[in-house]
Amino acid sequence: MSSRPNKPSYNFAPVKDVKTLALALGLTERQLNRLAANAGNMYRRNAVAKKDGSERVTWDAHKQLKAVQGRINQLFFHKVLFPLYLQGSIRDRAYPRDYVRNAEIHAGAHIAITLDIADFFPSTRAELVRDIWKNFFRFAPDVAEVLTCLTTKDDFLPQGARTSSYLANLVFWQREHNLVETLEKRGWRYSRLTDDMTISTTADTSEKELTDINRIAIGCFQGYGYSIKRSKHKVLRRNHRVTVNSLVVNVHPALPKEERRRIRAQVHQVKQALTSGTQANMPSVASTRGKIAKVVRLHPELGARLSDAFGQAIPFDSDGSSESLDERGIAMDRACGATVAV
Numbered sequence: 001m002s003s004r005p006n007k008p009s010y011n012f013a014p015v016k017d018v019k020t021l022a023l024a025l026g027l028t029e030r031q032l033n034r035l036a037a038n039a040g041n042m043y044r045r046n047a048v049a050k051k052d053g054s055e056r057v058t059w060d061a062h063k064q065l066k067a068v069q070g071r072i073n074q075l076f077f078h079k080v081l082f083p084l085y086l087q088g089s090i091r092d093r094a095y096p097r098d099y100v101r102n103a104e105i106h107a108g109a110h111i112a113i114t115l116d117i118a119d120f121f122p123s124t125r126a127e128l129v130r131d132i133w134k135n136f137f138r139f140a141p142d143v144a145e146v147l148t149c150l151t152t153k154d155d156f157l158p159q160g161a162r163t164s165s166y167l168a169n170l171v172f173w174q175r176e177h178n179l180v181e182t183l184e185k186r187g188w189r190y191s192r193l194t195d196d197m198t199i200s201t202t203a204d205t206s207e208k209e210l211t212d213i214n215r216i217a218i219g220c221f222q223g224y225g226y227s228i229k230r231s232k233h234k235v236l237r238r239n240h241r242v243t244v245n246s247l248v249v250n251v252h253p254a255l256p257k258e259e260r261r262r263i264r265a266q267v268h269q270v271k272q273a274l275t276s277g278t279q280a281n282m283p284s285v286a287s288t289r290g291k292i293a294k295v296v297r298l299h300p301e302l303g304a305r306l307s308d309a310f311g312q313a314i315p316f317d318s319d320g321s322s323e324s325l326d327e328r329g330i331a332m333d334r335a336c337g338a339t340v341a342v
Contacts, residue, residue, distance in 0.1 A: 004095070007177035008170055009081045014138040021143050025071050036149035039065055043153055046160070052231075057122075058160030059153060068150060069162035076137060077166035085180055088194035089165035099245040100297065102198070103253040105191045106244050109200035109236075111210070114244070115217060116232030120195035121164065123226055124157035124171055132170050168194050172224065179220045188213060196232075197221075198244050210235060247298070255298050263291045267306050271313040285314075 022032040042062035047055045087102035133144035151163045236242040247253045273282040296303030
């Protein structure tokens with residue numbers, strides 16, 4: 001896939017004592033130990049309803065803990081070399097990662113297998129996090145214990161914490177690279193977007209081979225104590241639509257036709273509303289911009305047409321800057337009662 005190593009690596013000196021860790025984090029040793037002891041209580045619970053009716057629970061860390069977790073990212077996780085089969089929430093200027101690049105790995109797939117770990121974050125126990133700090137980073141046991149306290153809550157990995165996505169990418173560090181090597185030797189491609197795994201091949205294959213690949217992959221994750229979500233475990237074939245992260249990859253990553261139609265309809269609706277001045281129940285301008293940007297990335301010609309049509313509905317300020325367009329769009333959203341993330 002690239003010259004990157006097939007296994008995550010950290011090639012810096014290990015932290016040998018808590019005093020050194022405290023100094024690196026800008027705290028006294030006493031402050032650090034106190035923060036670690038209380039870290040599990042320093043989160044605010046946020047629950048969001050999912051499409052299937054269940055809840056996705058995330059945890060927002062207290063300002064002080066969040067700042068220390070950000071420092072941990074800078075000191076340690078930003079220095080890890082992550083192989084390119086890991087595509088979820090990794091800061092990497094040389095090889096940017098996201099859901100589109102994850103889908104690109106599987107372009108032209110004849111067959112794709114999708115797997116999803118059930119309750120991934122709550123199922124990631126502190127024991128696995130401790131192993132990362134102690135054996136992957138090679139930190140001293142007392143340092144690993146303090147860092148485990150700072151990055152877990154009530155014995156699990158809290159989704160939403162600044163450090164959690166990096167730990168999620170490292171949780172299989174001992175065995176995942178072996179799985180990837182085994183799959184590659186058999187002509188299969190593998191990628192993981194946090195808790196969503198995709199395995200694909202550009203060749204036709206037998207049912208026995210499919211059974212073997214499923215057994216090997218599922219066995220790897222079950223070996224860590226995880227379960228695979230049955231509803232997300234699918235085998236997709238080229239004679240139908242093959243999707244990865246909601247993108248069609250039969251040829252190259254593309255938005256499904258019905259989504260493109262919805263976006264065109266939304267752009268038309270917003271354009272009409274802005275032109276006529278009747279903005280009640282109008283979709284968010286910021287949301288529409290975001291959807292246009294997605295089309296621009298995946299379908300440049302269509303995206304350019306939608307962008308031009310949308311831009312004609314929003315007059316430029318005298319300086320003609322794109323920043324003034326964004327500010328005008330946000331102001332319109334607020335006037336219409338929309339919620340805007342800035």
